[in-house]
Amino acid sequence: MAVVPAELEGMVGVQPTLVDPNTVTMSVVGVAVSVSRLIQDPDLPSGQNMLTPIHTPSRRIFLAELAGPGVIDGRAPLAGFAGATAIVAGDYDTTTKVLTAASVEIEPAENLLAGAVTSVNPLTINEVAVMPVVDARMAFGGFTNEFGFRVTPVAALVGTAASAEGYFVGNTFFAHTVELDASAPLVPGQPPVSLTRSRTRRRPGGPATVDIRGGVDFNALPALNVFQVAIRRVDKNPIDLTTVLGSNLIGIERATRDAAFPRFGLWRLQGRLTQPPEGVSAREPFPLTAPRFIQVFPAMSGSIPRAQDVVEQEADVRF
Known part of the structure; x- marks a missing residue:
């Protein structure tokens, strides 16, 4: 009778089941959930689908892994993600009483x-x-x-x-x-910037909100007390993530030296992205619902970032 946006957060019931190569079913806080391999992305032309985002804290996983029966370290006799904690966003159908997932975050516990x-x-x-x-x-x-x-x-x-x-x-x-503790010795050869979080959310009928964070290593630019970081959106082919369709600068943030550990600093880009960032004449809207990625790199005036200075991370997307 009606399909409405819905979100669940809580315990997974029995081990998720792979009912066919393209669908997993599971129960989250007692609600039946269907996770399909492909969904239509509203920002892509008809027929251009994307992989449904299924994330653990470490990586994107596939349907077969979500339903895989193997015991995750130390959790015997529980198989796979049985009894785990999940956050599911999608659409709930009041006729079928099933929530069709647009995104899934899952881990044994938080x-x-x-x-x-x-x-x-x-x-x-x-x-x-x-x-x-x-x-x-x-x-x-x-x-x-x-x-x-x-x-x-x-x-x-x-x-x-x-x-x-x-x-x-x-x-x-x-x-x-x-x-x-930040006094631990660094692993050598790292870029001078880090990306610790890239979360985006799109609410129906509204703009995207973003929370993108990271750090900088001032040893790369020891004479400076302010380190500028450029944040760029990268769009990839939704089926073949090795193909880049385009990229856009979405902001430049600053980090200052930390009082306790002056070698390092933190930066953060947060808010709604509805206007071009300062200094950028034009860019496309930023709904970020397709499998897009965030890159960060030192913001040097008039320079092209070197490959070894660029850090990329898949955005954690919620609909």
């Missing part, structure tokens, strides 16, 4: 462990053992500091601040993300 490093090898925080997740569906991506740069754990970090995100099973915290 647990946080923050405090002091009490051991490095093995890693413990507040005396709780921390084990990096190795399951390919949400594998640990490496230790970082609060500014988004990869770091190496060393014995000198005992007693310093740390945090881990993941899920707790038995006596072990299984982590997909671990953030260590």
Whole structure:
């Protein structure tokens, strides 16, 4: 009788089921959910479809992985994502009583462990053992500091601040993300900018809102106290993500040296994108509903960013 926008956040029931090569069904907080392989994107011509975004905290996953029965680290006897936490946005049909998903975010649980490093090898925080997740569906991506740069754990970090995100099973915290004190030594060869979050949301009938964040390493430009970062939207072919259709500058943000760790700084672009950013004469609207990507790089006047200075991340999109 009616189809209305809907959003769910809560527990997944039994293990999601692959009913055919293009569809997974599951239950989230008791609501039947259908996740189809392809949906029509409102910003693309008729027939140009996109892969339905299904994300764990680590990466985009495929339908077969969402329904895969293999046990995620430490969760036996639960198979796959049974009993996990999911955020699903889409349309609910009051006739079929099914929510058709436009986006899915899923992980075993949303647990946080923050405090002091009490051991490095093995890693413990507040005396709780921390084990990096190795399951390919949400594998640990490496230790970082609060500014988004990869770091190496060393014995000198005992007693310093740390945090881990993941899920707790038995006596072990299984982590997909671990953030260590910024005094940890950096992994060499990294770009001077980082991208820690690129979340976008489009509400029906309204403009896109964005929250894009990251850090900078002032050692790349030691004479400066203000580091400018350019943020660019990159559009890719919705079926073949290796093909770039175009890119547009959407903003330039500034980072200043952090008081406690002056080598680093943070930047953030947040708000509604309905007008061209200052200094940009024209650009297309920014709904960001197709599988588009965000790039950041040092903003040097009149220069083209070097490949080794560009950091790219897939946008976390909610409809």
